[in-house]
Amino acid sequence: MKRFFKALSLSLLALCIAVYSAVIYGTQTLPDEFNITETDEIDFGSFYSAEEGEQVRAAGTMDSKTEYKSKITALKLFPVKDITVNVTKRRYVGLGGDVFGIKLYTKGVIVVSMDSVTTSAGSADPAASAGIKCGDIITHINGKAALSSQQLTDAVEQSQGKALAIKIDRSGERLELSLTPAMSVNGKYKAGIWVRDSSAGIGTVTFYDDSSMMFAGLGHGVCDVDTGKIMPLNNGEGVRARVNGFYKSSAGNPGELCGVFSDVALGSLRVNHETGVFGELLQPSGSKTLPVALETEVKPGKAQMITTIDDSGPQYYDIEIEKVYPSSDPSSRNMIIKVTDARLLEKTGGILQGMSGSPIVQNSMLVGAVTHVFVNEPNRGYGIFAGRMLDTMDTLKSGDLANVS
Numbered sequence: 260m261k262r263f264f265k266a267l268s269l270s271l272l273a274l275c276i277a278v279y280s281a282v283i284y285g286t287q288t289l290p291d292e293f294n295i296t297e298t299d300e301i302d303f304g305s306f307y308s309a310e311e312g313e314q315v316r317a318a319g320t321m322d323s324k325t326e327y328k329s330k331i332t333a334l335k336l337f338p339v340k341d342i343t344v345n346v347t348k349r350r351y352v353g354l355g356g357d358v359f360g361i362k363l364y365t366k367g368v369i370v371v372s373m374d375s376v377t378t379s380a381g382s383a384d385p386a387a388s389a390g391i392k393c394g395d396i397i398t399h400i401n402g403k404a405a406l407s408s409q410q411l412t413d414a415v416e417q418s419q420g421k422a423l424a425i426k427i428d429r430s431g432e433r434l435e436l437s438l439t440p441a442m443s444v445n446g447k448y449k450a451g452i453w454v455r456d457s458s459a460g461i462g463t464v465t466f467y468d469d470s471s472m473m474f475a476g477l478g479h480g481v482c483d484v485d486t487g488k489i490m491p492l493n494n495g496e497g498v499r500a501r502v503n504g505f506y507k508s509s510a511g512n513p514g515e516l517c518g519v520f521s522d523v524a525l526g527s528l529r530v531n532h533e534t535g536v537f538g539e540l541l542q543p544s545g546s547k548t549l550p551v552a553l554e555t556e557v558k559p560g561k562a563q564m565i566t567t568i569d570d571s572g573p574q575y576y577d578i579e580i581e582k583v584y585p586s587s588d589p590s591s592r593n594m595i596i597k598v599t600d601a602r603l604l605e606k607t608g609g610i611l612q613g614m615s616g617s618p619i620v621q622n623s624m625l626v627g628a629v630t631h632v633f634v635n636e637p638n639r640g641y642g643i644f645a646g647r648m649l650d651t652m653d654t655l656k657s658g659d660l661a662n663v664s
Contacts, residue, residue: 350649352625353546355464355476356565356573356618360500360520361536363481363528366493367398367405367428368454371485376441376449383441386452389425390436394486397454399426406493408456415440415450428491455483458490461500461518463566463616464525465535465628465648466551467544471656474526474544476616477535478628478643495528497538502567508608508637516568516613534643534651535616535628551645552624557583557594564596564629566617568607576600580621581639592641594619594627609637618645 370393375382391397397405400414401424414423415438422439440448464476474497480489500518508514528538559582563575577600584593596619598609610632619627619642627642 350551351548352551352645352649353467353469353544354549354565354573354618354620354625355466355474355546355616356567357464358461358500358502358516358518358567358613359464359476359525360498360518361458361460361462361477361481361495361528362498362520363458363490363495363531363536364493365396365456365458366491367396368408368411368456369483369486369488369490370395370397370452371455371483372453374451374453376443376451378441379444383451385439385441385450389438390434391425391427391438391452392429394429394488396428396491397425398428400424406456408454411450411454416448418448420448455485458483459520461516461613462536463614463629465616465618466625466645467540467546468652469540469543469545471652472526472540472543473537473652473656474540475535475537475648475652478616478630478648479535480531480533481536489533490531492528492531495531495536495538497525497528497536499523499525502569505568505607505611505613507606508611508632510635510637513632513634513637514608514611516611518613530651530655532651534648537652537655549620549623549625551649552621552626554585554593554644554646556624557621557626557644559583560621562596562619562621562626564598564614564617564619566614566629568603568611575620576603578619580619580626580642592630593644593647594642596629596640596642598638604638610640611637 370386370391372393373384373386373391375384377383397411399405400411403410405411418440420440420442422437425436425438427434427436438450440450443449458481460481462477464474465478467474476497482488483490499521501521502516502518504517506514506517524541526538526540528536530537557580559580562578562580564578565573565575567573576598579597579599580594581597582595598604603609610629612632614629615631617629618625619629625645627645628648630641630643632640
C-alpha cells in the first residue's frame with residue numbers, strides 16, 4: 260500500500276510539474292494577439308484551449324475586424340494568459356498583373372536641383388539665399404497655388420527683380436520664404452532652381468475592387484528620380500498600356516519593361532502613397548477574384564508572381580518567398596522573394612523595373628506585390644503585403660485622404 264501511495268504521489272508531483280511547466284511555457288511563448296478570419300478557429304492542440312470571451316470592438320463600416328478578449332487555459336482548468344483575438348472578414352479582390360501607364364501631376368512643384376545664376380556682377384544664388392533646398396515643394400507663389408513649373412518660370416521672369424513670396428512644404432513643415440530673382444547675362448530673371456511638376460512611367464496593377472470601383476498598383480509610391488521623395492499627387496491618370504519589349508536584367512544593371520501608352524483610360528489616380536498608387540476605375544475590371552491573405556498567413560516557401568512581359572498578357576511564374584518581415588516595418592518591404600522560374604530567368608534575367616505591383620499568390624490567395632529588385636541580384640527583390648495595400652484603399656474609400664496622402 261505504501262508503494263502505491265508513493266507511486267501516486269510521484270505521479271501527481273510529475274503531473275503538477277508538467278502542468279506548471281506548460282503554463283509557464285504558454286505564458287512566455289503564446290502570442291498576446293491572434294488574427295484569424297471568420298471561418299477559422301485557433302488551434303492550440305489538445306493541451307491548450309481558448310475560452311470564448313467578450314466582444315470588445317465590433318466591425319464598423321470600413322473596418323472589417325471584430326475584437327474579442329479570451330482566456331487560454333491548460334487542460335481547460337489552469338489559466339495561462341489573456342489574449343486578444345481579431346476576427347477579420349475575408350476580403351476578395353480582382354487579380355491584376357497587367358501593365359498600365361501612369362501620368363502623375365504634382366501638388367506644387369518639386370525643387371530637384373539648384374544652380375548659380377551668372378549675372379553681370381558675377382555669380383548669384385537666389386534660391387539658396389532665400390533658404391530653398393532640394394526636395395522642397397513650392398506650393399504657392401505670391402499667394403497663388405503653384406500648379407506648374409511654367410507658372411514659376413513666368414513669375415520669376417516677370418518679377419522685374421522684385422521679391423516673390425514663396426510658400427514651401429519641407430517634409431511636412433510649412434515655410435514662407437522670400438525669393439529675389441537675379442538678372443542673368445542674357446537679360447532674363449532667374450531663380451537658380453530646377454523644378455519638376457509631373458512624372459510618367461509604366462507599372463503593374465496589383466488588384467481591382469469592382470465593388471468600390473477602385474484599383475491599386477506598384478506597391479510603392481512614385482518617387483522623384485532626383486530627390487527620391489514621394490511625389491505629392493494633385494491629379495493623374497492610369498491608362499492601359501502595351502509591352503513592346505524590355506531590357507534584360509543583369510548583376511548591377513536592373514532591366515526595364517518598355518511600354519506604350521494607349522488611349523484607353525483605366526481611371527483617375529487619387530493617391531500616391533508608400534504602399535502604392537490608387538485610383539478610381541472607369542468601368543469594372545471583370546477580373547478573376549482571389550481571397551486576400553492575412554499577414555500571418557504569408558509564409559516562407561513556394562509562391563507565384565503574375566506579371567506581363569509581352570503581348571501574351573499576365574502569366575504565372577514560380578518564385579520563392581525567402582523571408583517575411585512584420586508589418587510594423589514602415590517601408591513597403593515586407594518580404595524577400597526569389598525568382599525560380601527558368602522561363603522568366605532566361606527571358607528577363609529576373610525582376611525588371613515596371614514589374615512593381617506584380618501580384619504574389621500563395622496557397623490560392625493574394626499575399627502581396629513585387630516592389631523592388633536587388634540591383635546586384637536581379638533574381639531577388641522585395642514585396643509588400645497585399646493587406647497593407649488594401650488597408651490604404653479602405654482609408655481612401657472612407658474619404659480620410661489626410662491619412663493616406
